[in-house]
Amino acid sequence: MNMARSRAFCLLALFEVALLVLSACGSAGAPPTAANQPSATGAASQAAATSAAVQATQGMTEASTSAAVQVTQGATEAATSTAVQATQGMTKVTTSAAAAGCNIKPPAQPQEVTFLGWPGWDVDTYAKWLDDCNSVNNIKVNVRTMDNSSAVEQMKLAFSSGSASPYAIVHQSNSSIQQNAYKGWLRPLNDLIDTYRSQYNLNDIAQTHWDAATFDGKILGIPMQSNTILLMYRSDLFEKHNLKAPTNYDEISTACKALKSEPGITVPFALDLSAGWAWATAFFEAIRSEGGDFFAQGGNAPAFNSPQGVAALTKLKQVVDACMGTQGLAMGYEQFQAALRNGSVAFIHTWADGGAAMVDPSKSQFPNVIKFAPAAAVEPGGKLAGSAWDDYWSIPASYKGDPDLVFQMIMQVASPERQKEAAKLGLVTRTSVASSSSLPYATAAVETISKGVGAYPKSPALNVMETALGNYLPLVGTGELSPKDALQKAEADYIKEAKTQGFLK
């Protein structure tokens, strides 16, 4: 036995002891455990730790390979006993605190409930409440969030595999719910909604929200968050230049010309055109505002290559040239929202839920002068270029657990009390709560939704169309394609792909 080896053994024995002391301290020191005979727990684990230490020292003096085994055994035994005590302590405490958070009858079998979505104020808040259900016996909640397109890809992978869905609840937008709806990947919730309608007062959620989530009579998602596009602007700069909040795209371009020279402003105005899908969304709002649409009435035939489409895209291009330039084109909404808060952008067209951070002094440098207005229309007097957007929570069709339980868990988060809390952060879907919203942008948002372009069109081919548009519209922004050519190419691509996939004859 050489020196180095026994030194290593010494060290390791020491860590084990340190670990045990650490875990013992934790379980005794955690305030809730105090209720659970603190002295006994502490003493027991301390004793365990000491015994481990004794064994460890013994092992060392023997200085043979068997010592290693003994050390490990001793440590593990002691550790296990502490573990049991610690966990016991914890469960007791949490069950007592459970009542306020999650009113669900514990399931007979252990259930793992996993949520997949993308981060935002809604998911951040709701996930915390969903987490409360961890305190109910036999329920384990996991929350997984990743960026929007990654999350949508994860759903594709999980649902197409044909095996049971690992997710119990999936976050959906107006766009993703369509992809999943027509593929039959979401569970119709009609039966559950009927069962629990009165218990959770589901009539409180307005019919328009339900309609956007209904496909062939099947309700596929529970509306959790409402959203739309707003104009957010620096009122101090607008006053300085004698400008009013723009109500159409021409006024936006005019305001840009005035604000361009303002010191510190790198891009006067921005709307999200940072990727193919973002262009498709902006184009949808613009073409609807012009009176056109994506699809021809009642079918999957494309209607976007129309005079209204060309006009909408031309207006968008004008705004890009007057306001955004290449720099603005590269900015995603999260970037230009930050830019408005730190003063390098003067006004933006963006998601309403970014509004809370604008007036938060710890996040924004201009909390008092950033103001909100309804989205601008493309032409004067047209519909406002902001869609009525909802976020839904759905249950995958291939989920093999107990849908009743999952539904009730969703309802815990969507309860009126919780929605009142949530309404401080963003727009919610319960009429009773939404009507009394105190958000600074609530009026502007309500106006945009009522005078805006409405919800997304429903079509199984929407995804194909968005991809086709997303491939060419960005090239209009950079000037490589004229609006006309871009729409023509996108239309050709769409028709080809829709035929392959059987959406068009």
Add this chain to the structure above:
Amino acid sequence: MLPVKNPFGRFVIYLTLTIYVSITSLPFLWTVLQSLKNLRQANARPPLFIFKPTFESYTSLWFRTVPKDLPWLMLGFVVVNLAIIVSARAMARRDASRLAIVMLVLVSYYLLFWAIPQIVKTADFYDFFVNTVIVTVGTVIIAVSVSSLGGYALARYGGISGAMILIVALAFQSLPVMAFALPYFQLATVTGLQDSYVLLIMVLVGLHQPFALWMLRSFFMDIPQEIEEAAMVDGASRLTAFVRILIPIMWPGIVSTGLLVALGAYHEFLLVRVLTQLRWTLPVAITKYIGTVYSSINTVPYAAAVCVTVPLLILVLFFQEQLVKGLSSGAVKG
């Protein structure tokens, strides 16, 4: 190049190296700096260099509820880890293998990870960290043990079949993982192993084993055949000779190979993303912060990037010798 003697020349050499190294580490240093600011400070123009640091981004990354005695817990954690790492390093340098010690380190880590959730309420980033450790360690152990057997045999046996195996190994170690994503996905569905550690480890072993095989073969070729033959004359079987005599001699090579396999497993992004729904490892978990609203509402994404990199930094600090050896011998002898 012969050593430069003149002092001005030496000064220029140090200066050039320092400039290069500082440019190279700039992105990391900047990320660390940003992670210690609040959002207002992080967005400020011109950039702030002097500010009162806040660790809020780190605590909200790791904890669901921040424990009151956090500094002490952190101190304990760092001390325990440091002790384990230092002794692991001592072991990696030794001339002999000490399987028992390796097991002890693993047990220590198991206890460490197991103890933490008992003490504090951790956030999901911690779960991803544990997943990463499990997957990486599992991959290294299996890949290295399988390929040291194979590498040894290939070093001692010429001939067509050996050459075939090597050629295949070489060809596959540099193929794009994209080609395998869909077949693996189907494998997962067929076997029902979707989203399990077993699948992830299996796939990562499959991907990195050829490389380990290749490298260990070249290490074994450096060891004269007479060594194990002497043992076999004394009556030991080849396997016994391999385990008792060769592995101890080979230990440094095995450590180097293991480190590189660990890096490969830790880096994997695409496959883990395709094959897991819950058991994400850190590179996949980072998509929670990159390109989402988080990058506009707090500095947690910076903290996440730092935290994913720190384990690798520790690896570099403590196992530099072995890493360099692995990287260079992999290429020099390859």
Add this chain to the structure above:
Amino acid sequence: MKRKTFIGFVAPSVILMVALLIIPLVVAIALGFQSFTYLTLNARKFVGLENYQSILLDSRFWQAVRFTFLIIVIVTPLEMIIGSIVALLLDQIPKGRRGIFVSLCLTTYVSVPIVAAYMFRGLFQSDGLGTWIIEQVTGQHLIMNEFAVKMLILAYGVWRDTPFVIIIVFAGLQSLSLEYLDAAAIDGANRLQQIRHVTIPHLAPLLMLIAMIVIMAKYQLFDAIFVLTGMNPIYHADTIMAYNWRTAMELEQLGKANAMSILTVGGLMIVLIPFLVRTWRSQTRER
């Protein structure tokens, strides 16, 4: 070693390789001849060579190929030159002081690619240090247009992989005996001549090898594109891998994506041939 023992020793490796590499590759090749999306994952249609045909006629694929080769042609020499120079300088420092430099070089190389790309991008965001420095030096705003993004991708490549070159060239330098250099110095060769006539010939095979490894790594560049362009088509900065990913994830043409991977594999094999031949020779040699 007896043949039987040999088989026993390599069996686990071979089984793993067959099950996890060869069979999946065969499956991938088969999938390349079929047409399917996520929805029809289990109802695939055999289409023969149609996928390959549509790839070869796809102008965006060729654009991706061009950009990938542009990266290889620009980044590889830069990396090799900077890496060799730094390695030569590193060789000049006494042993005890090398540690810190090697550590810092290694840090860049071992960091997780997608995180490294994210950290690199952080420098050039609107609030980044790099942006600010560029503004101070040039007096102009850094505008993220196609050119700037492509430059960033190239810079990222050089930044990330040069340390690898440094470390390996440095290791190669350790095996160069000082006697040769002394001899050259006595013959009156100056430093540059020493490098040219002694060091470079000594390192030549190694440099070739590094170049090959670097080229293969660049061939598969994906993470950087994913992070630095956000997959925005306006930059025309798809590499082969990025376009492959786009085909699979955005366009949902899984058969075509698979066929594209197979084409990439074929391309890589061509780069690998000299390597393979060398291996074959060394392994079939008697021992």
